[in-house]
Amino acid sequence: MSEHAHNINYDSPAIYLGTYRKYNNGSLFGQWIDLTTFDDYEDFCDYCHRLHADEHDPEFMVQDFENYPECWYHESGLPTEEEFDRLQEYAELDDEKKEAYKTYLENINADAELQECEERYIGKYDDGSDFAEQFLEECCYLENVPEWLKCCIDYDAVWRTFDTGGDFSEYDGYIFRPY
Numbered sequence: 001m002s003e004h005a006h007n008i009n010y011d012s013p014a015i016y017l018g019t020y021r022k023y024n025n026g027s028l029f030g031q032w033i034d035l036t037t038f039d040d041y042e043d044f045c046d047y048c049h050r051l052h053a054d055e056h057d058p059e060f061m062v063q064d065f066e067n068y069p070e071c072w073y074h075e076s077g078l079p080t081e082e083e084f085d086r087l088q089e090y091a092e093l094d095d096e097k098k099e100a101y102k103t104y105l106e107n108i109n110a111d112a113e114l115q116e117c118e119e120r121y122i123g124k125y126d127d128g129s130d131f132a133e134q135f136l137e138e139c140c141y142l143e144n145v146p147e148w149l150k151c152c153i154d155y156d157a158v159w160r161t162f163d164t165g166g167d168f169s170e171y172d173g174y175i176f177r178p179y
Helices: 020-024 041-051 081-091 095-107 114-120 128-138 155-164
Strands: 014-019 031-034 060-066 121-124 169-171 174-176
Touching: 014 020, 020 060, 031 041, 041 081, 081 114, 095 114, 095 121, 095 169, 095 174, 114 121, 128 155, 155 169
Parallel strands: none
Antiparallel strands: 014 031, 014 060, 121 174, 169 174
16 A cells, blocks of 8 residues: 555655544544545546545545645545546646745635646746846837846836736735736
8 A cells, every 4th residue: 555655755746644533432443545646536536545545435525735835725635527637637747836836825816727837837937126127128118228228117116006007916926917
């Protein structure tokens, strides 16, 4: 049964799965389960039932979770097949995209699919003024501005205009387009 045990050194989505019966009887027996080690959802469900085979009809309790957005966590029952598939998709993202998606879910739309986030995600910047400067350069707004005048532009003010005007939003350095 250890082939699905979560190794704390990995950054894959994982849950600690016990049951309400065991918990209510003072036992925390369960296991950290790496959700990326299964061929499919059915394989995952079968494993969970085998793990708690000492109960006739186990009422599963997800007692903890790691390496996925908190808004996806729920204590009661196993993740649904849709949730399981979404966790698999999340696990395949690189670190920056994982963090951007997590930030998007936590600050903009907790129900968003990955595609929505990808359509709205622009990039990670040190701050909004860095984005504003790059945006003005890439859109050629500074093309006819003399070099001596470019150093006088207040990119913080430009960013505040973008942000308060609803043109873009920033959370922890991640910049997104509006809906």
